[in-house]
Amino acid sequence: MAFLSNSNTGYNPSAPTMPESAGPGHPYHSPPNYYAQANYGQYGYPSFPPGTHSDVIRSFQMVDKDRSGFIDETELQQALSSGYQRFSLRTIRLLMFLFKNPNDSLRIGPKEFAALWSCIGQWRVIFERYDRDRSGKIDAFELRDALYSLGFAIPASVLQILISRYDDGSGRRVELNFDSFIECGMIVKGLTEKFKEKDTRYSGSATLTYDTFMSMIIPFLVS
Amino acid sequence: MAFLSNSNTGYNPSAPTMPESAGPGHPYHSPPNYYAQANYGQYGYPSFPPGTHSDVIRSFQMVDKDRSGFIDETELQQALSSGYQRFSLRTIRLLMFLFKNPNDSLRIGPKEFAALWSCIGQWRVIFERYDRDRSGKIDAFELRDALYSLGFAIPASVLQILISRYDDGSGRRVELNFDSFIECGMIVKGLTEKFKEKDTRYSGSATLTYDTFMSMIIPFLVS
Numbered sequence: 335m336a337f338l339s340n341s342n343t344g345y346n347p348s349a350p351t352m353p354e355s356a357g358p359g360h361p362y363h364s365p366p367n368y369y370a371q372a373n374y375g376q377y378g379y380p381s382f383p384p385g386t387h388s389d390v391i392r393s394f395q396m397v398d399k400d401r402s403g404f405i406d407e408t409e410l411q412q413a414l415s416s417g418y419q420r421f422s423l424r425t426i427r428l429l430m431f432l433f434k435n436p437n438d439s440l441r442i443g444p445k446e447f448a449a450l451w452s453c454i455g456q457w458r459v460i461f462e463r464y465d466r467d468r469s470g471k472i473d474a475f476e477l478r479d480a481l482y483s484l485g486f487a488i489p490a491s492v493l494q495i496l497i498s499r500y501d502d503g504s505g506r507r508v509e510l511n512f513d514s515f516i517e518c519g520m521i522v523k524g525l526t527e528k529f530k531e532k533d534t535r536y537s538g539s540a541t542l543t544y545d546t547f548m549s550m551i552i553p554f555l556v557s
Numbered sequence: 558m559a560f561l562s563n564s565n566t567g568y569n570p571s572a573p574t575m576p577e578s579a580g581p582g583h584p585y586h587s588p589p590n591y592y593a594q595a596n597y598g599q600y601g602y603p604s605f606p607p608g609t610h611s612d613v614i615r616s617f618q619m620v621d622k623d624r625s626g627f628i629d630e631t632e633l634q635q636a637l638s639s640g641y642q643r644f645s646l647r648t649i650r651l652l653m654f655l656f657k658n659p660n661d662s663l664r665i666g667p668k669e670f671a672a673l674w675s676c677i678g679q680w681r682v683i684f685e686r687y688d689r690d691r692s693g694k695i696d697a698f699e700l701r702d703a704l705y706s707l708g709f710a711i712p713a714s715v716l717q718i719l720i721s722r723y724d725d726g727s728g729r730r731v732e733l734n735f736d737s738f739i740e741c742g743m744i745v746k747g748l749t750e751k752f753k754e755k756d757t758r759y760s761g762s763a764t765l766t767y768d769t770f771m772s773m774i775i776p777f778l779v780s
Contacts, residue, residue, distance in 0.1 A: 491772065495772075521775075526771075529767055540764070545711075549712065554778055555744060
């Protein structure tokens with residue numbers, strides 16, 4: 335599959351972040367329902383959102399061997415490998431936590447998988463835009479610019495601490511590969527969204543009880 | 558050294574958590590100054606607080622091979638091994654972050670080491686008190702009681718999430734060894750202290766700006 339092989343080598347216009355690109359065989363107004371075709375639909379199994387790229391569906395189908403309609407963390411790792419790369423289990427756990435249905439246990443269905451795939455595709459485009467020398471890595475300044483372009487203005491001091499997570503102790507300038515970039519990005523995105531939920535007037539500050547504060551943070555420590 | 562060998566087998570009255578126990582050779586009013594004795598003192602090297610148990614000093618000295626007066630994370634891991642056990646690097650990093658001088662890089666001196674050693678000693682006593690069957694492990698309920706006895710009343714839902722960090726996926730009830738207990742405890746202690754700093758009136762809630770919120774949390778994710 336063409337779009338799978340070049341995911342690490344530059345911007346990919348056929349990346350499955352835009353449902354419109356599904357091609358003439360999959361018109362948006364009449365989406366293929368993978369689960370219906372595969373005899374899942376009639377029992378109310380969760381299905382993919384209209385317009386989901388067939389490669390996304392195929393990646394999910396490939397790992398959902400028991401046809402349960404849900405995949406766990408190692409299956410997610412495997413499914414994303416086919417479209418992007420093999421992410422570390424630490425990153426996978428964070429993605430799982432951020433994208434899974436809050437009422438569900440540690441597994442995600444087609445809808446969440448499609449959203450996650452699309453999100454990674456968008457972050458991939460950003461990563462490649464800021465990885466100007468195509469080294470496959472970006473540094474602290476590029477990360478700041480990348481996050482800023484996505485609407486996240488985090489303090490430089492915080493960014494420094496976050497980046498130190500990837501310091502190998504060699505004394506060299508810290509650079510992030512795509513896996514670490516996704517992890518960093520998801521931490522910032524996830525915490526920012528949690529904060530915004532509490533800052534309902536968008537005033538830039540929020541009043542939190544101790545219980546709320548602890549509940550907001552602990553899940554990020556667990557992934 | 559007697560008190561070193563039995564640290565895993567029950568309450569240890571000679572644990573170096575109380576400076577008064579340093580014995581007749583080390584009267585509190587005339588403490589030994591290890592660094593002064595070893596020709597460090599005259600250049601303003603940091604020294605141990607008065608009354609520090611000689612075993613604590615010895616553990617530090619043993620790993621501070623370059624006699625710099627500071628130890629890094631792997632040296633800290635080694636130093637604590639002699640008194641307690643070999644902690645995981647993840648726990649060590651968290652301890653390092655919580656105990657190091659905020660203005661310092663990733664290293665700790667004698668004063669911080671003595672405080673850390675003493676703190677672990679206190680948590681060891683608590684661990685052993687709640688590990689009623691002496692299995693070397695405590696479960697979620699015992700953890701809750703242990704934290705409560707230390708003054709931390711965290712919501713049950715948060716505790717569940719925190720404990721899931723140690724779920725090996727086997728389906729068995731999650732139990733924490735001393736390493737995980739220390740990690741859990743330090744997360745709760747560290748985050749609670751950060752929150753209290755902002756809740757100056759002890760009202761149970763605090764108003765945080767986005768920058769403050771991010772700065773409070775990110776360091777816990779890095780360790």
